[in-house]
Amino acid sequence: MRAFSVGCISAFLLASALPVFAQERSFNFALRGGVAAAPEYFGSDQTEAGVDLGFTFGSLTLGGLDVGNGVRGIPDNGVSLRGAFRVIGDRTAEDSPELAGLEDIDVAVELGFGLTYQQTNWMAFGEVRKGVTGHSGITGTLGADYIYRPNDRWLITAGPRVNFGDDEFASTYFGVPTGSTSGFGSYDATGGALGAGIEVSGTYFLDDKWALEGGLSYEKLLGDAADSPITLNGSEDQWRVRLGLSRVFTLNF
Structure with a gap:
């Protein structure tokens, strides 16, 4: 399942070139680029390598608005608002011949927001996302993490995840339309809890701007x-692994 975003790469290059001026308006964030291995598509039993891109919100200062403690800052305990972002790779019969007869799906970008309840060594969160490309459905994730900081360079988190999708999302990725010329029987997929599993991630801070990030997740489709029939022809067990390099940026304007 390939994930590629020209917009993310452009933002990375632009942020690298912009000078920093000491002003009261600023935007702090991190961009990650690397490699990943994931199922070719939801329900596939085949794994493929691809590009991993990520965005982490740090803080925003604008007039009377002051949100966040920065990418490298430890979040305040209590409830906070955060952004939500996910990229889902394309699905094509050219890459996966067993899907011949099903409509191809473009790369999907999901944007949204979430709420986090943070304590020193653990956190819980929920987020809602809307597909802006690839699909127009609504998805969401509920999760929790144990947080371990053995020293000032390492950050390790691990915890469960439950992923949700509405009827539009489920139909796009798991449905088979009536009259389809594929080898699958017609299937009307409806939304709900569509997967549950666990995710472990680690970050090693190289300096005050650069870091190595890795993650491993397992999800069982529900x-x-x-x-x-797409999953029955593949697998309910979905493994994903990623490794990348991230950089912190602070834009002043």
Whole structure:
């Protein structure tokens, strides 16, 4: 499942070139680029290598608005608002011949927001995202993490995840339309809890700007996602691994 975003790369290059001026208006964030291995598509039993890109919000200062403690700052305990972002790779019959007869799906970008409840050594969160490309459905994730900081260079988190999707999302990735010329029987996929699993991630801070980041996740598809003929032809078990380099930017304007 390939994930590629020209916009993210452009933002990375632009941020590298912009000078920093000491002003009261600023935007702090991090961009990550690296490699990943993931299923070719939701429900596939084949793994492919691809590009991993990520964005982390740090803080925003604008007039009377002052949100966040920065990418490298430890979040305040309590409830906070955060952005939500996910990229889902394209799905094509050219890359996966077993899907011949099903409509190809473009790279999907999901944007949204979430709420986080933070304590010193653990956090819980929920987020909602809307597909702006690839699909127009609504998805979400509920999760929690144990947070371990053995020293000032390492940050390790691990915890469970439950992923949700509405009827539009489920139909796009797990449904088979009536009259399809594919080898799958017709299937009307509906939304709900579509997957659950666990994610472990680690960050090693090289200096005050650069860091190495890695992650491993396992998800077991549930409900109509697990019962889809696409998944029955593949696997309910979905493994993903990533490794990348991130850089912190502070834009002043």
